[in-house]
Amino acid sequence: MQHALLNELDRIQDVVRSVDDLGKKIRILQDEMVILDSNLLQQKVKLPIHPSFDCCGIRLQSCSVFNSNAKPLKVVFRGLDKDYAIIHKKDDDMRQDAFVLMMVNEMVRIWKANDLDLRIVTFRVMPVGYKKGMGELVSNCATLLEIQKDDGFTGVMKDEVLQKWLEKHNTSEFTFKEASENFTRSCAAWCVITYVLGIGDRHNDNILVTTKGHVFHIDFGKYMGDWQMAAGFRRDRVPFVFTSEMFFVINGGRNQATESYQTFIDYCCKAFNCLRRNRTNLTNLLRMMACSDVPGINMDSLAFVEKNLMLDLSETNATMQFTEMIQSSLKSLSTRLNFVAHTLAQFMSSSSSFTKKDNSSLSFIPQLYTVQTDGRIKDVRVRGFEKRNSPSKVYLYKIEVVRENISVPHFVYRSFAEFEELHEKLRKRFPMMQLSVPSGGSRMRSNVRAAAHKRMSDIELYLRNLFSQPNEIRQCDLVYTFFHSILRDNKNDSSSTEDENMDRSQCQVFLKISHNSIQQKLNVFVGHVKNLAMLPTNAAPDAYVKVYLRPDPQNFSKRKTNIVKSSQNPTFNQELSYDHFPVDLLSTRVLEVSVWNNGGLMDNHKMYMVYIPLVRLSAIPDDRKGIRTVEKWYPCEKNI
Template sequence: QKKSFNSLLPEIQEVIKAVMEKDCISSCQADELGILWQYRHYLYDYSNLLPWILQGQINWDFSHLSEIYDLLGLWKKLDPMQSLELLLPQYSDTHVREFACRCLQDMPTDELIDFLPQLIQALKFESYHGSALAKLLLEQACKSIRFAHQLFWLLKGAAQDQGYKRRYELMFVALVSVAGDALYQEFKKQEEMVKCLTQTSERVQVAKDKDNTLKRELQTVYELFHDKGDVLMPYNPGISVCGLDLKSCSYFTSNAVPLKLVFKNSKEHADPVYSMFKVGDDLRQDMLTLQMIRIMDRLWLKQGLDLKMITFSCLATGPKKGMVEIVTESDTLRKIQVSSGVTGSFKDRPIKEWLQKHNPTELEYQKAVENFTRSCAGYCVATYVLGICDRHNDNIMLKQSGHMFHIDFNKFLGDAQMFGNIKRDRVPFVLTSDMAYVINNGEKQNNNFQEFVDMCCQAFNILRKNTNLFLNLFALLSKSGIPGIHKDAARYIQRVLLPGQTSVQASAIFTRYSDIVYTFFHPLLRDEQEAQKENLGIQKFRESQVQLVPQGSPFGQVKLSLEYKKSTLMIMVMHAKDLPGGSTLPSPYVKIYLLPDPDKQTKRKTKIVKDSTHPTYNEVIEYKMSDNDMRMKTLQVSVWDHDRLGENNLIGAVYIKLRNINLTGDNVQWYNLDRIQVTDASMLA
């Protein structure tokens, strides 16, 4: 019988709420799990607690199974992405796994395909070949050719695991049976094409005369199309090709000597299809990384955050071989930088000039800058969370439309290359001065970069809200054999997503980790100081004075995030903008008081940002106090210009009566600064 959660004793409610805040790989005490099982009938409105509740049932013998199955019958369906947790090996009961599959049926096939690598690995944890999960995969394959193609190639790869070869072979036979003869014949053509390309690649690798060897060996592929007709691309069955443009095919000069293939599109007047075929590298890491980035982008889009992400198709067609889609109208950053001369890599203008060249009108260029800024933010967050290493200007690419994207993901989860005892990758992600030059539109500092930082923090916090999804996805791959995936992979993801931190705290930590404001952006500001030193004729005010100036004076703005949670007032000082300059640029810092405060016990300061009218701080200041005390306070936020040799000077201030603001959620707002400093609390009544 369902009962109300609010009827539980307060101390029991607190225990349960504490468990709700834990992620799925954190540990719970035995007494906590016992409470969840004991009071399970009070928790039907909290469906996400089901995995914890099931762990709280110690006895899974026959006499207790009826209680568990009754619970599953009454429990409402989980969100499909959360139900992935019930496919982990610790949930071995058939009925529990059937419940998970019923939840997954609510996910559209086009979304479910994003989780197919993990679902195929989850087959290893089933008790029987004919499991509910196996049936689900076959049913989805009947609904979607794209799903069937992906399932076909992933099953071929999974069957390399000798311990589970029999199960995957049975799934393979079942897929061919339900797919029908026409699709089976298509699979055979793709396999034959891959076999020919593998042979060609291997011979080109060892040949001295690679050019002639390539032309000779590709004749086999050319003849395949002549004999078999059109072939669907293995990595994307939505693309049909009818031949090879032999004159345009070539090879890359990297160690594996990948083939650059130009296929003729079956659609008349359609563009050719550019692909790379590689033998010698394990592409499963690249597949996994691109899968995670696609899932991240889907989560961002669901929250209304469009970061203009570009990914490309990648498919491992066998052990250490596979095909990769080539993104057209794009170049590596190295090529773009070198186009500006030998020292192009050390200049700030090459990326901007390259984008202007390919986007000649102002409207086109501004759109390209927006694409660049947003995609740069997305890849900064994605590469940080996934611990992508070995980032340099040869594996970061840029489309003519401004979209930036990364390639070559053979180092991830923090597996940095080492030079002796020194890590080659010493920053969490790559953001160079020439990237900042584009984001900030080059000539003068403005709030573009602050918006970029805010997008990074927003994207990061969206991923944090979906921590369990990523932990489950990596946990399901623990026995996949993918290089770099080990039992602690999920722990790495858990650690970088900052468990236990609020969104405000996580934003501050993320900004501090990346050091994006100082390490990469601030050197650019120093180069541009001379162009910005305009004397605005603003008289500076001493910190010891009380000044009153009419509102509306142009003293800039400050962006704050205010939240009250668990008897703590959290104030994040995010940015300031449009601060007045003078004969020299200000070096601003922010000072905070909670008034009235005659003894100045609540005084707090941020760091000093040198020579900037648009500083970014993202620093969190916390005050422990009751709700009643907090609502009696007025928040004083003042911005000061630091003077190393004399007294600091007031730039502007704002006063916020906390009783007038709803602080139950994250309250983010820009506040106008005025030339006013109040030291008498009676003036704030």
């Protein structure tokens, strides 16, 4: 029966692929799936990819065709108590995907064995014959392209679209915080995975995000340095995909580095060094598979992975190197250009999907709410407006919502554009509705405070008229969804507060100080600095760190890091070394560490400093390699 099912899916894919028109493809697929569904109702089948799943039918309306060259099928099988969705591919070698996921699962095992949980979502892939197979479809997720399409074709150029999508699907502060942590950890994991395995052909249609924030990749046809080429040029020009929209999410909706970004870098470097320490687990798998006929797996691929693991470097130097790769990937324009090119190709092939709008729901709230779920609304009033930056400037109107049997009202914040969206969708659902659009004409076009103030009376009038409509309109799910509390209603926007630029806590610097008694060498690893104050010009400093060994009247011991521009939370991950430093000097020297702002020629100034007596290091015994180490966050005093 399993062979019969696979042969039938192959036949259906061939039939669908022979048709050019997308609408006709879907109709043919539905007709074929009706026949397959009736056959499965008569005889249950255990799916090859998931033998414990008894397939007893097909969810006909959930099946579709993917818009790629091979035109694979999306099939949702109906089980006894749950559904199971797969992608069925023909004329595509699924052994490569299966091998990559085997390596990914081994990496996850290594990380968890070292107490590093990066919250990776994995899925099953099973080759079932020559150039054919099936893969499990992860539920409640979307590709970056689908997320960007919410803002139309220009969404691919906007940093905030991914952040807004996660906020839309995580409406409480707790769930959004959890989703942000999932995103940070899993994004770090896939940066390491795609770099080590040399996975190429990365674009916004094979990078996905779940509604809970987990990042994962699919489609591993290009790997082990087999880069995607276009017109003779290599399209994959970065070590791995780490984009500005990912940076924006990790930093909590900001375009400046925060402590969360420092944590992300730490996750990346720890994960990378874990794999380096356990390299034999990975290389043994590669050696065993090198004799197979899986494309791209041979002794050259083993050498490729060993080279990417940087086995000739120390852990500190590997950390420094990987940090540089994170920065180069973030700053590169090639990834964004790849995304734009792929989006344009998809737009040309199915432009209707970019302009299609769902009139049954609101764009900024993923599901519908009703009077039964939220309680009947007694009164709604406009109580003012606030300016927010997310990241572009927008004025949000503070709406007080009073409900039956709830003594304390709650407040929601909605933009004028969202009121217009509500009205447009109400008008399409109720064409005979006697309700005017909440607009004052051309005088309302400017996004300035004066215009926002004038619009308050229009919105107040619109709300009075809305709740004087018949129950069919005023109690419909669109209205109750509009006034349902979402994430922005439960948190304060830091960009609108007056004390945004004030120090919230003391400046600190993370240092790892180590001494090698065999080599007689002192190393000072400068990791992160956090909570730097803004400059008097209201700009973030261009920071760097200086280190001295005192006493040193001539300043011969001066060492300094590179400059990190425009950041209150810079990451350096650089090592500063002192040779010919015997262990007995530790008790007589003090390490002076200072944080400076690079203000241009002859205009540098010291911002913070801390003195660390090295006698603390001398009290620590050597390990078996003759190294003693202390690493911690050191609070810094502000330089007056």
